[in-house]
Amino acid sequence: MAGEKRYTRIPPESTGDRVYMVHTAEIEYKNFNTVVGGSTAHVWQIGQRYDVAGFGGDGTVHVHGVFDRGDGTGILDVHYNKTAKIENLVPVADALISYGGQDISQVVAAYDVYIPAQNIMGYDNPDYGLDIDIRGSANVRFDEGQPQLDAWGKLRVSGATQLGSYIFGQQSVITNNFSPVEIDGGYTSWDGNRKSVRVGIDTLASDFDGAAGFAGMTSNQYHHYIPGSSHLYMGTALLNSPETTGSTRRWGMFDADNGFFFVVGTGGVNAADDTGFSVVIRSNAALAIADRGAKDLYINRADWNGDKLDGTGDSQEILDLAKNNIWWIDVQWHGAGRVRFGTYVDGQRVVCHSYYHSNRYSYAMSQTASLPTCVSNKSSGSTTTNLYVETWSASVWTESDIDLRSKGVPNTYGGDHVSVTADIGDAWQPLFSLSPNEQISAGIVNHSLYVPTRISAYAFDSVTGDDAIIDLKTEINSVFTGHSFSQVPGTGIDVSTSGTSFEGGQINLQDMFKGRFTEELTDTYNNLQNGAVKNLSEDGGTKSNSITGISAASTAVVTIGESRINLREPQGVNFPLNTSRYGGKVEVFGSTNANYNGLYYIKIASLTTAELYTDEALTVPVNSSAFGAFTGTATLKGFQGSRAIWTFYAKTRTGLFANAKLMVNVNWKEITQ
Known part of the structure; x- marks a missing residue:
């Protein structure tokens, strides 16, 4: 009778009541590592499946214990595959036992072993019992789900510190926190209705x-x-038409060089290779690239060791990427350790894949966490459909209670005694920029973080010695020409005291x-997201202005239609797409007089004008005298540049203090990363 390996009977054996038992088996083996043509150095792998020639079902047994006599014989403690248990199948004598395609040993005999099932079983469904893991630990859960452990195995309770919080309820969240990149059809579009x-x-x-289209939205922080604290990313993502081929869509915690993320590639979500649905470990380290063959190590969904979200996992969920889902990644790091990728199903945390790096590689999994x-x-050459990733929010946590400002190194800049000549009715006089x-x-x-802690100043009349009245202002990213930066000794900060400012930045004091x-x-x-001065990501992202005119003159001058120009004079080129697409220049395109279209460098002339140059x-x-009149409308576009620039300004009352002098000191903490 089928299924007899799942129970025994109260005597008499033929007609007695059935008592549920847990079936296991023992297989005596011989010729270990001496089978002709087989392995000679195999080590039994506890917890793995071995193939038994001629055995039923999928032909495998799960080995959960071994007694090796040391003479080529011994006993394996095994579980049969489900079909073999139901159909009462038994391995036959002399059948070959193999692993990974290599013969290991041979069967001598097999016999059943029953374990009483008087464990803790489900009342409504006795197939459900208390789960005991390989270490003998019971799987204990709360009423609302299993307790959660962080990347270091600590029980998740209160005490985590939020490092970044991005809820896209207002467009200013993007403007203030991200450096979007939009190239050759790429877009980052905020939806005020869907938030x-x-x-x-x-x-x-x-x-x-199609070959060059790109859109990216990377946080500046x-x-x-x-070290030693679990690093956790969480965010939402929806992919329209996830099965459609052509584009590569990524979301997670990463930049162009390093990171951890989910991806649906050019083959769409159903592709079985690297062009499908995968998780990725990225490193730009030379050893990692040499070993992996590229920066990115893809783990395809078919190779995930957790819930594949295709209905076969513990959650039994078939996840629809075209719906809004929460995704999470937690990282141990120290350069090694574990990375887990997962989602939530009906409020329950699900692990899709756990990546293990320790004791496997001679290099770090990424250059930084x-x-x-x-x-x-x-996009790719085969992109024919408007494909996008939609997100509502993202956050990053360190899973310990800590004020990161306590980690910073204190530093200071003391300005010179500057003569303040700007009167109260004049334009602000720039003092210096940090x-x-x-x-x-x-x-x-x-990408280090610089948290201001104190500003102090002293103003006096250098002739009378009287205290002077000063108006003080600071701006972030003013419109400026002629900066010349040099390092403040012993710090990670540069200072510029040269150039001309046209103001127009964000006033923060x-x-x-x-x-x-x-x-x-x-x-x-008081926090790093909004309270730290930091360089911008992705070379500042792409910025643009509408062009209302370009002069036909010995020096071409561009006039823009907005209240301030969004691009800056030449800065370092670091982001790969800036290198390949613009090379640090800006582009004029869209003019019906094609003579003006092209790539140039700009020199800022005012809040709304800039001169065009051919050299950095x-x-x-650019001599546009022979170009003819500028016609139509055009766009000025390029990368803004990485620098975040904090400029200090002053005014006085020159009628009262004709010889005003001012010294400003700035203190901050540097969090190096």
């Missing part, structure tokens, strides 16, 4: 180029990794004082 952002490729856009959140979309070092090394942007001034900033700049040093202007 979401779509990162996509518009195949109908006038500038669409690189979220600081705390201090990473931004990112959603990106790359900016994080642009690069750590060639091509590597400095404005005050008036007489004599001494002190502003403690620890309460104002801004010594050879």
Whole structure:
């Protein structure tokens, strides 16, 4: 009778009541590592499945124990495959036992072993019992689901510290926190009704180029990794038409060089190879690239060791990527350890794949774990459909209770005694500008965090010695020409005291004082997302202005239609797509007089005008005298540049203080990453 291996009977054996038992078996083996043509150095793998020649079902047994006599014989403790148990099948004598296609040993005999099932079983369904793992630990859960452990195995309770919070309820969240990149049909579009952002490729856009189209939305903050603290990303993502081929859509915690993310490639979600649905470990380290053959290590869904979200996993869920889902990634790091990728199903946390790096490789899994959140979309030559990733929110946590400002190294800049000549009715007089070092090394942007802690100043009349009245203002990313930065000794900050400012930046301090001034900033700049000065991601992202005119003159001058120009004078080129697409220049395109269209460098002339140059040093202007009149409308577009620039301004009352002098000191903490 089928299924007899699942129970025994109360005597008499033929007619007695059935008592549910857990079936296992023991297989005596011989000729271990001496089978002709087989392995000679195999080690039994506890917890793995072995093939038994001629056995029923899928032909496998699960080995959960072994007794090796050391003479080529021994006993395997096994579970049969489900079909073999139901159909009462038994391995036959002399059948070959193999692993990974290599013969290992032979069967001597097999016999059943029954374990009483008087464990803790389900009342309504006795097939469900208390789960015991390989270490003898019981699977204990709360009423609302299993307890959660962080990347280091600690029970998740309160105490995590949020490093980044991005809820796209307002467009300003994108403007203030991200550096979107839009190239050749790429777009990042905020939807005020859905309160979401779509990162996509518009195949109908006038500038669409399937081979080069790209859209990306990367946070400016690189979220600081705390050694020994679990690093957690969570975010939502919806992919329209996920089965459609052509584009590569990514979401997670990554940049162009390093990271951890989900991806649906050019083959669509159902493709079985790297062009399908995968999780990815990215590193730009030379050893990693040499070993992997590329920066990205793909783990395809078919190879996930957790829930594949195709109905076969513990959740039994077939996840629809065309619906809004929450995704999470947690990282141990220290350069090694584990990375887990997962989602939520009906409120329950589901692990899709766990990547293990320790004791397997001679290099780190990535160059850093201090990473931004990112959603990106790359088209290909076969892209024919407007495909996008839509997201409503994202966040990054360190799973310990810590004020990261305590990790910072204190530093200071003391300005010179500057003569303040701007009167109260004049334009603001720039004193100096501070900016994080642009690069750590060639091509590597400095993403350290600089948290202002204190501004102090003293103003006096150098002739009378009286305290002077000063109006003080600071702006982030003013419109400026002629900066020349040099490093503040012993710090990660550069200073510029040269150039001309046209203001137009974001004001973050404005005050008036007489004599001494002190502003403690620890309460104002009390978090890293909104309270740290940091360089911009992806070379500042692409920015554009509408062009209303270009002069036909010995030096071509562009006039834009907005209140300020969004692009800047030449800066370092670090982001790969800036290198390949613009090379650090800006592009004029769309003019009906094609003479004006092309790539140039710009020199800022005012809030709304810029001169065009052919060289990065801004010594050879574009002579447009022979171009003819500018006609139609056009666009000025390029990468903004990585630098975040904090400029200090002052005014006085020259009628009262004709010889006003001002010294400003700035203190901050540097969180290096």
